[in-house]
Amino acid sequence: MRLFKTFYGKNNFFLYVLYIGILIFLYLFTNLSPDSNKLLNEMHITMSKILMLYGILAGVIIGVSDPYLPTIFTPRGEWYRTVGITATDILEYEALHALVYASIPTIVIVLKGISIEKSLMYVFMPAIAVGLTFTTLKSALSLLCTKVNISASLVRVTYMVGGIALAGNIAQLVITYPIASSLTGLLIYILGNAFIIREVVS
Amino acid sequence: MIEITNLKRNFGKTEVLKGISLKAEPGKVTGLLGPNGAGKTTTIKILSTILKPHGGDITVNRHSVIKEPALVRKNLGVVFEESGIYQRLTGEENILYFADLADVPPDVAKERMYKFFELLGVDYAKKLAGTYSKGMMQKINLIRAIIHNPPVVVLDEPTNGLDVPSTRAVETFIREMKDEGKTILLSTHLMAQVEKLCDYIYIIHKGRIVEEGPPQSIKEKYDTATVEDAFLKVVSSDVA
Secondary structure, eight states, X not given: OHHHXXXXXXXXXXXXXXXXXXXXXXXXXXXXXXXXXXXXHHHHHHHHHHHHHHHHHXXXXXHHHOSSTTGGGTTTTHHHHXXXXXXXXXXXXXXXHHHHHHHHHHHHHHHTTOOHHHHIIIXXXXXXXXXXXXHHHHHHHHHHHHHTTOOHHHHHHHXXXXXXXXXXXXXXXXHHSHHXXXXXXXXXXXXXXXXXXXXXXX | OEEEEEEEEEETTEEEXXXXXXXXXXXXXXXXXXXXXXXXXXXXXXXXTSSOOSXXXXXXXXXXXXXXXXXXXXXXXXXXXXXXXXXXXXXXXXXXXXXXHTTOOHHHHHHHHHHHHHXXXXXXXXXXXXXXXXXXXXXXXXXXXXXXXXXXXXXXSTTTTOOHHHHHHHHHHHHHHHHTTOEEEEEOSOHHXXXXXOSEEEEEETTEEEEEEOHHXXXXXXXXXXXXXXXXXXXXXXXX
C-alpha cells in the first residue's frame, strides 16, 4: 500500500476533483433505469457506451494527473533499483489503480438503481479487465519510452493518447467477450508487470 | 567499506572500465576524480547495482554487487546529480516515502529527518518539491539518500550547480557524515572541494586508475600548489 498511499493520498486534490467530475458526468449522461435490469440487451449496449466514454475520460485524466508515472522510472528505471522498491509494490499499485478505475462507473450504475449483482457483472468486472490492461500497458509503455530517453512530457502524452484509444476499444471487446477479455487483461497484467519488475527491481 | 577489484565494463566494443581497483574506508572521504568520459559514473552505477560489471567485482561492507545486490542497496545511500525527487510531493513527503521504502519506522524517520533539516538549514520542506530551486532540491535529495542511515554513502557531483551557501551546507554535512564513521565516496569535478574534503583520492582516466594517494602526497609528487594542477599533469602525462 505504500506507493498507493503516497501517490494517491497526498496533494492530489485536482485528481479527486477530476474523478468526482467524471462520476457526475457519467451519471448525468447515462440513460438507464432500474427497469433495465430486465433487459439484458439494453444493458450490454449501455454498459459498452459507458465504458467507452469512461475509458476516454479516464485516459485523459490519467494522462494528465497520474501522480505515479513517469516519475517512478526516472531516469530509465534506474532509480528504483537503488531504493528498495519491490515487485509486490508494483503489482499492488497497478491492481489498486485498476480498482479505482473500475469503481467509478460501477458507482454510477449502482446510483442509477441497477442491482449490485448486475453492476458487478456488467460493469465492474469488465472495467477491472480494462483497468488492469490499461494501467499495465501505460506503465510498460512509459518505461519503454524512458529507456530510450524520451522526455517525461512526451511519455505522458503517449500514454494519454494510447489510453484513450485502448480503453475505448477494449471496453467494447470486454462487453462482447467478457471472459476471454478478462483473461487477456489478467495476462497483460502479469506479462507487462513481469517486464516492469525485471527492469526496475532486479 | 567499499572494495573494487579489477572492475571491467564494456559498452558495445568500447572498453569503458579496463580493470580498476580501489578501496574506500570508513570515516574517510575518498575522492574519485577524472575527466568527462573517464568511467566515474559507470563505476558508481555498478556500485549502486544499476549496471552489472563484465569483469571483477565490488563489495560494499563485504556484500558483492553481483551476488548480493539487495544487501548492497541496504548498505548504500546514493546521491546522483539527477535528483529523482517527486515534484508533486513536498520535501517531507519525499523523504518519508523513501524512508518507508527502506523499511525505516515512521517515528525514527521523522526524528532523523528533522535533525538533518537543522543541519542543512532546510525550512521549506512542507512546500511542494516542484517549487524548489536546484540547491533546495539537492539538500532534500541528500537527506533522502541517507534517511535509512546507510554506512556507505556515494555522492556523484553532489554540489553541481549549487550556489555558495548551499555548497557550503552540503560540504559541512559531508564532514558530519565522515565524523560519524561513514564510508564516503565522492565523485566531483571541483578540485577545491577535493582539497577541502577528501582524505584519499583516485584519479581515473580512460577506464584506468592512473594515480592515487592523499591530496597532499599527490601535490608533492607532481610538485604543484593545488590538486587541480596535479590532476592536469596526471591526465596530460597519461595522454602523452
